[in-house]
Amino acid sequence: MTAGAGSDRTEASGPLAGLLRAADGLIALGAASHGRACALLLLLGLVCFLPGIASLQPMDRDEPRFAQASKQMLETGDFVDIRFQAEARHKKPVGIYWAQAATVAAAEALGVPDARTTIGLYRIPSLVGALAAVLLTYWAALALLPRRGAFLAAALFGACLMLSAEARLAKTDALLTACAVASFGALARSWLGRARLERRRGPATPATAAIFWGGLALGILIKGPMVPFFVGLAALVLCLREGSARWLLDLRPRLGLALILVVVAPWFLAIAWKSGGAFFGEAVGKDMLGKVGGAAEKHWGPPGAYAIAFFATFWPGAAFACLAIPFAWAKRGEDAVALLLAWIVPAWLIFEALPTKLPHYVLPLMPAVAILTVLALHRNALDPRRPGALWTAGLVVLIPVGLTLGLSAAAWRLDGALPLVALPLLVVACALAGLALAAFRRGAGEGALVLAILASLAVSPAVFGLTQPVLQSLKLAPRLAAIRDGLPCAAPRTASLGLREPSLVFTLGTDLAMLNSAEEARDFLNGGGCRLVLVEDRSADGFAPAGGGPAARPVGRVTGFNINGGKLVGVSAWAVLPDAAP
Structure with missing residues (x-):
């Protein structure tokens, strides 16, 4: 390496020397x-x-708010006013909504299926x-x-x-x-x-x-x-x-x-x-x-x-x-x-x-x-010889080690599984971070930064690409949407009691009704046609099971972790299906 650019002060040997070259x-x-x-x-x-x-689910709360408002622009044709359902969203100017709406519209023109509910396009x-x-x-x-x-x-x-x-x-x-x-x-x-x-x-x-x-x-x-x-x-x-x-x-x-x-x-x-x-x-x-x-x-x-x-x-x-x-x-x-x-x-x-x-x-x-x-x-x-420099540089190892241990613990606690497919990359990231510290210790500053950057190149696919799909407990909205899509009727009217996250609105549709009481849930189910109510456990008193009405039946249940609230939640799905026996 050139002098004045973090060149080696102490000649490295072995695998580290090859990595530095x-x-x-x-x-x-x-x-x-x-x-x-x-x-x-x-x-x-x-x-x-x-x-x-x-594959990453809509991340409550800000992301689905932006995406839903952009989706509503396409639904209504109004590209001036910004709305989340019926509520005016007068917080940020229009630039990001236009960019997202244009991207989704282009995807629709190219024939991408379900473009308006594909969160990846809005990203x-x-x-x-x-x-x-x-x-x-x-x-x-x-x-x-x-x-x-x-x-x-x-x-x-x-x-x-x-x-x-x-x-x-x-x-x-x-x-x-x-x-x-x-x-x-x-x-x-x-x-x-x-x-x-x-x-x-x-x-x-x-x-x-x-x-x-x-x-x-x-x-x-x-x-x-x-x-x-x-x-x-x-x-x-x-x-x-x-x-x-x-x-x-x-x-x-x-x-x-x-x-x-x-x-x-x-x-x-x-x-x-x-x-x-x-x-x-x-x-x-x-x-x-x-x-x-x-x-x-x-x-x-x-x-x-x-x-x-x-x-x-x-x-x-x-x-x-x-x-x-x-x-x-x-x-x-x-x-x-x-x-x-x-x-x-x-x-x-x-x-x-x-x-x-x-x-x-x-x-x-x-x-x-x-x-x-x-x-x-x-x-x-x-300069690694400065007092405390090596201890400070050692912090570069802390994040990949913490992610490896923390994600493994979270996956096991929430889903009873380990992100086995991601662990090799996470271990590689930890090793590269350790080698970055070793390079810095030998005075190879540029090499230390490059090795640290390579560690990040391993962390990102490991965390977002391989570990995140394992954490199904975090994907509440997509799993609830799967219950709705599995009903034997097209386009059921859907409402939520208790769970009010914006990701539900983006995933289940702009017309998702947000209910405030068990009585409102019963009235909604008895409104005629194919209907589905999602009831969070904390709001279930007075509703389930008979409270849904004589034709209401349980059609699924989802448990998981609400990122926004930082709490474990359980949601039961109750449906009224046309021509179904009580």
């Missing part, structure tokens, strides 16, 4: 050209993000967003690192667990991150170009300015003010440091603001007219300000929660990122480091201070963490 060859291959770098990064992303994208925009975020991280890193370092930084971000999770969830965050990284990459070129640090880095080009404002505009359509918040906060910090905002003129703000208006104004005006202004009251007054003033939907966490969760969400790079903190502090006066710190620190501190805590909120900051980590590595600042 292979790791160096992988980085060299990726650094050979931009085309090869992008191809390898796309391959890494597909290995990390694709397994389980179709494709998130998959595309995650892949784009990885490639854009490479592009952003090229403003601060040579091609070899930019490739490694993008791969480190692409391998992180939080991005892997968001890539297979039909939500906003993967696309939001792609928009944020695009704008940050353009901001970096404007910031570094202002000082002409290198002749090849001139002022921002028109294309760079278009990327900056395009990222902001699409980000607003996807999640309102979040991308402007991330980028604007960093730009403000840099302007205060510089004592001037003139360097931002390279980004052509007049044309940029016009572009934003052209992109976002039509829908915002349409929803303002259609909702009578209610969208803005709900989105700003209740959703956004509610998270600032209190813990929205019980997602409370103390200050420091993101820092603790970081060791899991940014695995496998988190331990090495922590080792880069002294370097970042010592070199904070350098333009490149100042840029990355402005990207990370102010927004992170604000999120730590807010009472509402959700791990994905800080995902748009993680590309900068990856770039800063590799920058520190290339300056020989990730």
Whole structure:
């Protein structure tokens, strides 16, 4: 390996030496050209993000809310108002719903069966967003690192667990991150170009300015003010440091603001007219300000929660990122480091201070963490001889070992089975993580990062592709849908008493009735025609068995684990079948 890029200080021998040579060859291959770098990064992303994208059940509660609202757009033909059943969903702008609806409509046009109830199709925009975020991280890193370092930084971000999770969830965050990284990459070129640090880095080009404002505009359509918040906060910090905002003129703000208006104004005006202004009251007054003033939907966490969760969400790079903190502090006066710190620190501190805590909120900051980590590595600042360095780096082993033990225990407790098909890959991931620690111990920083990334490439298919299908207890909605589809009548009217998860609505249909009492359940069953009521055990008093009416009969039962509530649940299915004997 080259000097200054995490080269070996102590010559490795045996299998580790061969792995380090292979790791160096992988980085060299990726650094050979931009085309090869992008191809390898796309391959890494597909290995990390694709397994389980179709077989993973709708994950309550946010994902099926987004998917169901997109499905209703296709059902109603109304692509302005956003609704979940009859309820207005005035929380996020329309961008993600349009992307999901367009994907499903294209699948229907191509003849994909049951496209509207296939959750994997709604996840494709998130998959595309995650892949784009990885490639854009490479592009952003090229403003601060040579091609070899930019490739490694993008791969480190692409391998992180939080991005892997968001890539297979039909939500906003993967696309939001792609928009944020695009704008940050353009901001970096404007910031570094202002000082002409290198002749090849001139002022921002028109294309760079278009990327900056395009990222902001699409980000607003996807999640309102979040991308402007991330980028604007960093730009403000840099302007205060510089004592001037003139360097931002390279980004052509007049044309940029016009572009934003052209992109976002039509829908915002349409929803303002259609909702009578209610969208803005709900989105700003209740959703956004509610998270600032209190813990929205019980997602409370103390200050420091993101820092603790970081060791899991940014695995496998988190331990090495922590080792880069002294370097970042010592070199904070350098333009490149100042840029990355402005990207990370102010927004992170604000999120730590807010009472509402959700791990994905800080995902748009993680590309900068990856770039800063590799920058520190290339300056020989990730030194294993520093006190506590090996203990910190040892945390890279904790996640794969914890997943292996935790998933095995969960599968055995909930389903009486072990994920035997996944265990070999999980063991490989543990071994690679251990070898990453050994490589770091010998001073092979680049090799350690590559081995850690390879560990993540084993973890993702093992967890999402092989272990997840074994956990049938988590798949409540699909199993209940199977009971309904097995009834000897077409399109039964269906209701739920007690279990109110959005995944039921997406899986069983928009017309699923949510009942509040046993009396309502009895009345529903006696409403004529083929009918099915799903009764959670906690709501069964006064209903089963005779309470369903003389023609009601049990047709199935499902027990499992409700992820959202964190509790074991049991659901009994009662049906009234036409022409059936009482």
